Amino acid sequence: MEEKTWVRMVTAQTPTNIAVIKYWGKRDETLILPVNDSISVTLDPAHLCTTTTVAVSPSFDQDRMWLNGKEFSLSGGRYQNCLREIRARACDVQDEEKGIKIAKKDWEKLNVHVASYNNFPTAAGLASSAAGFACLVFALAKLMNAKEDNSELSAIARQGSGSACRSLFGGFVKWNMGKAEDGSDSLAVQLVDEKHWDELVIIIAVVSSRQKETSSTTGMRDSVETSLLLEHRAKEVVPKRTKQMEEAIKNRDFGSFAQLACADSNQFHAVCLDTCPPIFYMNDTSHRIISCVEKWNRSEESPQVAYTFDAGPNAVLIAHNRKAATQLLQKLLFCFPPNSDADLDSYVIGDKSILKDAGIEDMKDVEALSPPPEIKNAERSKGEVSYFICTKPGRGPVLLADESQALLHPETGLPK
């Protein structure tokens, strides 16, 4: 009698993260081991996340993957690393209800289907590969009943994409660079959870850019090979900053947090500029945003907003509290109003309650905004920002039990 085929499926959701002490430069390209520690804040997955369904079935004749509905190859080294490492840790699985029994040694003969979806555009430069690899690893670990904790899983996600390791936790996370040659101690740990400093509000300005960005992988390799400032940064500057940042986060010391986050973002971009050929991730709009924030911070007794930029022109602005976020949004909408034909509802997305607090309900309110007093001759640069996302620090990966959220069909294991 032919065995009825079965499909075992798991769906997970992971957040993305933004580094406040930056990772830029590897000491090992294959294992993805960094030249310094890094610290990040995890963003609320309600606004930015990756959802991944992984399925296993004896009826699958090869590993396959779909990303945002389009099939991609899993043959690349990074995917192979993750698959191999999780498979090596797979354990017995028994699901009596569905009549599924998988022995530890069966896993190497079984193939998986993976479907992944980002609720934010890849083109927006919002670190989709961090969330993506973290989700892949987390979901596979649950599928294969691996016993490893999130720190151990982060060491595997790291081999898919370095910054992915930091998406295995919520709140503030540190990626310990590690010392071991095999990278077994290069992993993420949670510093504090998302509730520790929950008054922080994060506003992301997605900056219009026609440029094709230099990929992080290529860029940081060029930096390691050609920047004469990078090693000094990695050996002398970052170790001290990492300690200071951990203190600032622990003590909810926003002044120090902001000074460190801004300084480290700028130094990362300085190293990019010190590379051959030079890498320019920030553009004039990015600079204008920085100028706007710097002027406001200086006009207040203590900094109200921290800024940080990754490998692209988008600004991630972290406001001290809701009041600061509301004022920030008003200043940003004054300086960077939408094009006249834009719809406010798609210009400020995510948590729209900040917009409400700012008293802005429609385009007329945007037009009526007053210039920030601290900026002389403030200009309104229409259309330079594509849109804003309002969010906050968020939680780590979770499983989604609701089958309706699965991206693969429970019977065919193919994308829905």
Place this chain on the structure above:
Amino acid sequence: MAEKTWVRMVTAQTPTNIAVIKYWGKRDETLILPVNDSISVTLDPAHLCTITTVAVSPSFDQDRMWLNGKEISLSGGRYQNCLREIRARACEVEDKEKGIKIAKNDWEKLHVHVASYNNFPTAAGLASSAAGFACLVFALAKLMKAKEDNCELSAIARQGSGSACRSLFGGFVKWIMGKAEDGSDSLAVQLVDEKHWDELVIIIAVVSSRQKETSSTTGMRDSVETSLLLQHRAKEVVPKRIKQMEEAIKNRDFGSFAQLTCADSNQFHAVCLDTCPPIFYMNDTSHRIISCVEKWNCSEGTPQVAYTFDAGPNAVLIAHNRKAATQLIQKLLFCFPPSSDADLNSYVIGDKSILKDAGIEDIMDVEALPPPPEIKGCPEMQRRCELFHLYETW
């Protein structure tokens, strides 16, 4: 009988200069002593220069100065430094023809009038203070018959504006940082004269900018105080680069020259970015120019053009030779055409023979330029009207 009054006058012309190994950061603000050596190329004064007339007369009742026709105060520390230092070195002057006799100790009682004129706009960010202070010091030295040579004069010009010391020579010049506390050994020396490497052609792209730039003085002070990368640059990177650059210039090794020049410009701007608050001198247009040059250099195998940027968005492009300069001007005019109402004659100024060699006589020739092959298919390298004008010089 009242003595008939007299006026003794001297007029001098000095060039400006562009650093290829940058000066950024002082170890002494009053004496203007730098944290590292720097090397510059002097630009042809035919295109960019300062002309200064200095005059002395017993009828002058105070020191006065006019800059580009407008009277300005000489009371600032930097002007006072220069005046004091030259006056201390003034010697006897005798002009029998005019019946002028000035004894050494007369000088401290005499006042001077200074009129200075730049043949390029101050707003263009083309280092007018370097040329200006160099000219003032040089002219005063001649007026007061100081015996000092140009090196010693450079140590005085340095106290007006650091980079001014390098405008006391042509060709390639090095400002030695010195060790002495009193700055007596912090001065400029000529590495080679302007004939040594005369095939080089320099094209300056004056970039449209609405921004008011952070002043160099403020900027470099903020960098010294807040950049954690600056000391490493000054102590570890620049000393090696200075040696390599001197070799490259001596040997006319353009490949090394270009690599060092571009790297040092970028590192200077990196330190500016690493400052609190961060300083952005280059803008998107500057970046596009760099991208244009980097792509061409990469496609040729050996660099054809070096770029360097000072404390502003203007690009100083140094081409290997006339042929490279001709190709460069074609690529630049393709990527950065003038706006339709512009006049080619005021869009490319200075030495217009390069334009001729490039076969460009009017705006229609500019419009007809083909895209550089190395940037085909690059959506961001579109034609944009972003430059103010181009200077060609050497």
